[in-house]
Amino acid sequence: MAKLKLAAYWAAGCGGCDTAILDIHEKVLDVAAVADILFWPIAVDGKVKDVEALADKELDVTLLNGAIRSDENEHMAHLLRKKSKVLVAFGSCAHMGGIPGLANMFTREGIFERVYLDSVSTPNPERTVPLTRSTVPEGELSLPTLFNKVRTLDQVEDVDYFMPGCPPAPAQIWSVLSLIASGRPLPPKGSVIGAENGTLCEGCKREKREKKIAAFKRFATSQPDPNQCFLEQGHLCMGLVTRAGCGHRCQSSGMGCRGCYGPPPGVLDQGAKAISAIASIVEASDEIEAERVFAGLPDVLRSLNRFGIPASLLGRSAR
Amino acid sequence: MTFEPKIVGILCNWCSYTGADLAGTTRIKYAPNVRVVRVMCSGRVDPSFILKAFEEGADGVLVAGCHPGDCHYIDGNYKTLRRNVLLKRMLADYGIEPGRYRLEWVSASEGERWAQVVNSITEDVRKLGPASFRPPKHRLPVVDEKKAPATRTQNG
Numbered sequence: 001m002a003k004l005k006l007a008a009y010w011a012a013g014c015g016g017c018d019t020a021i022l023d024i025h026e027k028v029l030d031v032a033a034v035a036d037i038l039f040w041p042i043a044v045d046g047k048v049k050d051v052e053a054l055a056d057k058e059l060d061v062t063l064l065n066g067a068i069r070s071d072e073n074e075h076m077a078h079l080l081r082k083k084s085k086v087l088v089a090f091g092s093c094a095h096m097g098g099i100p101g102l103a104n105m106f107t108r109e110g111i112f113e114r115v116y117l118d119s120v121s122t123p124n125p126e127r128t129v130p131l132t133r134s135t136v137p138e139g140e141l142s143l144p145t146l147f148n149k150v151r152t153l154d155q156v157e158d159v160d161y162f163m164p165g166c167p168p169a170p171a172q173i174w175s176v177l178s179l180i181a182s183g184r185p186l187p188p189k190g191s192v193i194g195a196e197n198g199t200l201c202e203g204c205k206r207e208k209r210e211k212k213i214a215a216f217k218r219f220a221t222s223q224p225d226p227n228q229c230f231l232e233q234g235h236l237c238m239g240l241v242t243r244a245g246c247g248h249r250c251q252s253s254g255m256g257c258r259g260c261y262g263p264p265p266g267v268l269d270q271g272a273k274a275i276s277a278i279a280s281i282v283e284a285s286d287e288i289e290a291e292r293v294f295a296g297l298p299d300v301l302r303s304l305n306r307f308g309i310p311a312s313l314l315g316r317s318a319r
Numbered sequence: 320m321t322f323e324p325k326i327v328g329i330l331c332n333w334c335s336y337t338g339a340d341l342a343g344t345t346r347i348k349y350a351p352n353v354r355v356v357r358v359m360c361s362g363r364v365d366p367s368f369i370l371k372a373f374e375e376g377a378d379g380v381l382v383a384g385c386h387p388g389d390c391h392y393i394d395g396n397y398k399t400l401r402r403n404v405l406l407k408r409m410l411a412d413y414g415i416e417p418g419r420y421r422l423e424w425v426s427a428s429e430g431e432r433w434a435q436v437v438n439s440i441t442e443d444v445r446k447l448g449p450a451s452f453r454p455p456k457h458r459l460p461v462v463d464e465k466k467a468p469a470t471r472t473q474n475g
Contacts, residue, residue: 105412267367268367268371269366269367269370269371271409272365272366272367272369272370272406272409273365273366273367275366275402275405275406275409276365276366276367276402278405279398279401279402279404279405280398280401280402282401284397284400284401285387285397285400286387286400287400287403287404290400290401290404291404294404294405294408297405299412300405300408300409300412301408301409301412301413302412304405304409312370313367313370313371313373313374314370314373314374314413316413317412317413317414318413318414318415318450318451319414
C-alpha cells in the first residue's frame with residue numbers, strides 16, 4: 001500500500017492541538033511509518049507554495065485546527081479543502097469556534113481599541129495599531145485582515161469529520177490516525193470522531209447522590225471533595241451537557257468539566273441545555289432566592305458556552 | 320408600512336393556554352401579534368426553544384405557565400422560574416434587549432390578564448422595533464446516524 005499523505009494546519013488557535021498530536025509520543029514514529037507528512041508548519045518544513053503545487057485531492061487527510069478569524073485562515077481552509085480527500089475539523093476551535101470564539105461577544109473595533117489603545121498594561125502614546133498594509137524602506141509589508149466575527153471551519157468549508165476537544169485527547173488522536181491508516185471503512189461524512197455518543201456524566205466515577213445546589217463555589221477559593229460529584233458540592237461542572245470521550249481529564253485532576261468536547265448528539269445549544277439542567281437542580285422556590293444562588297455564577301454565557309459561541313444557535317452578540 | 324411585531328408565545332396546557340382560550344370565549348379584544356405554541360408544562364420549555372425563536376426571526380418571546388404552587392406537575396414551573404433567571408442573563412449577553420423576552424404566570428381563570436400581558440409585551444416590542452438579531456444561518460453539526468450529514472452554510 002502506498003503511504004498516506006497527511007497534512008496538519010493551525011488557524012486561529014493556540015497551538016495546543018498541534019502539541020496534542022505530538023503528545024502521542026513515540027507513536028508519532030508509527031505515523032511516520034505509514035504516512036508522509038507533507039505539510040505541518042509547527043513540526044516539519046514546508047511552505048504554502050508546496051501545498052499549492054500539489055494536485056487536487058492529493059492529500060489523504062488534513063487535520064485543521066483553529067477557528068477561522070482572518071482572511072489568511074479562510075484562504076488556507078479553502079486551499080487545504082481543495083487539496084484533501086478528507087478534511088477534519090480538529091479540536092474545539094475548528095469544531096465550535098473555541099476560545100477565540102468568545103470574541104463574538106464584541107466587535108473587531110472594540111477588541112482593537114481594548115488591546116492596543118485602552119489596556120492599562122499597554123502604554124501606547126503614539127497610538128500605534130497594526131495595519132494590513134504598511135510601507136517600510138524595504139518595500140510593502142502585509143498582515144492578514146481580521147474578520148469582525150469568528151467562524152467555525154464548517155461555516156467556511158465543507159468538513160468531513162469533526163474531532164472535538166481542547167485539545168483532543170492524545171489517545172483519541174491515535175485511535176483516529178490508526179483507523180485511517182488501517183484502511184478500514186470510515187464513519188459517515190459529518191460524524192464526530194474521536195469521541196463517544198453519551199455525556200461525560202454517564203461515565204464519571206465520582207459518587208452521585210441527590211443533586212441540590214444551595215450556593216455556587218469557585219475552584220480557586222474552595223477545595224472540592226475528591227470523590228463526590230462536583231455539582232452536588234456547588235462547583236460548576238459541564239459534564240451533564242458535554243460529549244464523552246476526553247477520558248475525564250479535568251474531573252480526575254480536581255476540576256469540573258468546562259465543556260470542550262461540545263454538546264452530545266441531539267443538543268442544539270450547549271449553553272441553553274446547561275441552563276436547563278443546572279437550574280433544575282438549584283434549591284430556590286422564588287426569583288429572589290434564585291438570583292441569590294446564581295450570583296455565584298457570574299458570567300452565564302461564557303461559563304456555559306465557553307467553547308461554542310460561534311456554533312451556538314445565535315452565534316454572536318447582536319451588538 | 321408599520322411594524323407589526325412577531326412574538327412567539329409558549330404556553331402551558333393547564334393554566335395559560337386555558338386562560339388564553341378563556342380570553343377568546345369571553346370575546347376580549349387584544350393584540351393579534353402572539354403566535355401560540357402549546358406545551359404540557361412551562362417546565363418543558365428548554366431555553367434553546369427561546370434562542371431558536373430569536374434565531375428564526377422572532378421579535379419577542381413570551382413564556383407563560385401556572386402561578387407558582389399551581390403547577391399540574393407540582394414543581395415544573397419552579398424549574399422554569401429558576402431557568403428564567405439564567406436565561407435572562409444569557410439573552411442580555413447576546414445583546415437581546417430585556418423587553419423582548421418575558422416569563423408570565425397566567426392561570427386558567429385569567430383571560431383578562433392574558434389579554435393585558437399580550438398587549439403589554441406587544442407594545443414593548445413595538446417600541447424596540449424589529450429584532451436587530453440577524454444571525455448567521457448555521458448551527459453545530461448535529462450528527463445522527465439517521466439524519467443526513469451536516470450541510471455547509473456560509474455567513475458574512
